[in-house]
Amino acid sequence: MSLDTVLTPPSPNLPAPDRSVLFRRLVFAAIGLAIVVPVVLLMRWDWLPDYLELFAQGIWTSIWLTLVSAGVGLMLAIPIGLVQVTGPAPLALVAKGFCTVIRGTPLLLQMWLLYYGLGSLFPEIPWIRESFAWEILRQAWPYALLSLTLSYAGYEGEVMRGAFASVPRGELEAGRAFGMSPFTLLRRIWLPRALFQALPTLAGETVLQLKSTPLVATITVIDVYAVASRIRQDTYVVYEPLLLIAVLYMIMTLILVRAFAWLEARVPVKRG
Amino acid sequence: MDEILALLALEPPGWGGNLLRGLVSSLEIAFGAYFLGLVIGIGGACGKLWGGETTKAVLDLYTTIVRAVPELVLILILYFAGTDLINLILDYFGREPIDISGLVAGIAVLGVVQGAYSTEVVRGAIQTIPAGQIEAARAYGMSPWLRLRRIILPAMLPFAIPGLGNLWLNATKDTAILAVVGFAELTLETRQAAGSTKRYFLFYIAAGLLYLMVTLVSTYVIGRIEARVRRGLPRHG
Structure with missing residues (x-):
């Protein structure tokens, strides 16, 4: 081997990797199609x-359960996180206990506790049976929604605690120096900064929330997963419905991730 | 109060024994799945970091699919497909079809799910190791395997423990999902106990306390492990 070949970098071959990447992509695409x-x-x-x-209804159920439970759960998570950072000690203790219990037990257990527990308790109380709410409370979805919401609140309470704690103290002091009332300070500075910081985590957690929704099928709510189970029972076709809903969940996940990416892109960042 | 104690008694009219057996099954599955996941995770992370294009693409597909599809759906697909595949192979060799035990199936399926998350945790942790340390190992002429065992795994541990700890907590809670496919772990045992006695609150809260105990003990142990692997590292904050 001459010195020349050792010292010459393989610059004339530079376009080659591009072509091989393209080739490899084509091979992958061919394998994908072959499957x-x-x-x-x-x-x-x-x-x-x-x-x-039925699928359309199921998809709709999965989507609204995810969005409503995440929305209401976040509303609950904000005070849960805040009192742990700044609140009076007893409230902080209660919030911490709530987060520990929710995060320490399986969601399925919580869901069954609410559905079977409350569901067996309510019919024995006459004024609930006679009230207008009975029509709603005898259905399964309020318990599904409640358990999903509480679960999201528990996990995100912890996330928000970290986010509130990580907002630089100087920014809060500056707000106070401007004479902002505690509530204005929270609304204008503390909460927006904490939310921006928590956004990437919230994106991941909301995907997890979507992935938790099939558990509601165990308490008779008809979501996408329940539709697939029903097809399996009706027709004895096993794989096809499961593969179909796997793809549906992936599409829903993709949309969620994109939506959060869009939100994150709108967060004002001071660069440089 | 006496009635509650009688219901939770360990001997048969009480249901305490069933709950504890369920807890043991849950923990067995969680342990098995967690360590299977860890092995997959270390292999997967190495593949994602140093593998060829094809390995990377396959691993990307694996982690993306597992992290986007609900565990419950994956468990059903892998359970049905796994048993069918094994029986197909057995049939090909002229053997009788077998029933896969719930324990093995549960460990395998949850392990594959855990593996996807472990892959990402371990990969992230390896990436935070200063590149110079790995280069130094290479300069010493260590083989890839020795490099992994002596340098990379110990050096990434402090960065991986928080993520791996969370994965262990998830593993203990994910076992509950196996109740849906009829495996007699803690949540299903609880449902049976609650269903036959109609004491729903009592048994679900009892099971909740058992799960909570596992979580709290685990959190404490993870904290100790983290303190141990972080010894010698600069303290931040």
């Missing part, structure tokens, strides 16, 4: 038209 096409052609999809409407 997807037989799946679509060979598997049984004849049940699909009969269940389209």
Whole structure:
């Protein structure tokens, strides 16, 4: 080997990696098609038209359960996080206890406790049975929504505690120096800064929340997962509905991630 | 009060024994799945960091799918597909089909799920190791395996413990999902006890306390481990 070949960098070959990457992508795409096409052609999809409407309802249920529980859960998480940073000691203790219990026990157990526990308690109380709320309370979804909301509040309470604590003290002092009342300070400075900071974590947690929603099928709420189980029971087709909902969940996850990325891009950042 | 104690008694008219057996099953699955996940995670992280394009693409697909699809759906797919596949192979060799035990299936399925999350935790931790340390190991002529064992794994541990600790807590709680596919772990035992006695609050709260105990003990142990692996590192804050 001559010295020349050792010293010459492989610069003339630089475009080569690009071409090989393209080639590899094509190979991957071909392998992907080789998996997807037989799946679509060979598997049984004849049940699909009969269940389209049910699927649409199921998707809607999964989506609104995720969004409403995350929305209300965040509303609860903000005070839960705040009192742990600044609140009176007894309240901080209660908030910490709530977070520990929610984060220390499985969501499925919490859901069954509320559904079977409260669900068996309420019918024995006459004034609840006679009240207008009974029509709602005898259904399953309030318990599903309640347990999902409390779970989100518990996990995000912890996230918000960290976020509130990480806002630089100087910014809060500056707000106070401007004569802001504690509430204005919270509304204008502390909360927005904490939320911006927590946003990436909240994105991940909201995806986890979406992934928790199939548990509601165990207490008879009809979400996407419940639709797939029902198809399995009706038609004995096992894989196809499961694969379909796996893809549906991936699409929903993708949309959620994109939505959060859009939100994060709108956070004002001072650069340089 | 006496009635509650009688219901929670360990001997058969009471249900305490069933709950504890359920707890033991839950912990067995959690342990098995966690360590299977850890092995997958270390392998997966190395593959993602130093593997070829194909390895990287396959691992990306694996972690993306597992982290985007609900555990419950994955468990059903892997459970059905796994048993079918094994019986297909057995059938090919002319053997009788077998029933996969719930314990093995649970560990395998949850392990695959845990593996995806461990991969990301371990990969992130390895990336925080100063590159010079790994280069120094290479300069000493260490083989890749020795480098992993002597330098990379010990050096990444302080950065990985918080994430791995969370994964352990998730593993203990994820076992509850196996109740849906009929595996007799703590949550399903609780449901049976509560269903037959109609004392829903009592049994669900009892099971909740057991789970909480596991979490609190784990948190304490993880804290101790973290303090140990962080010894010698500069304290921040």
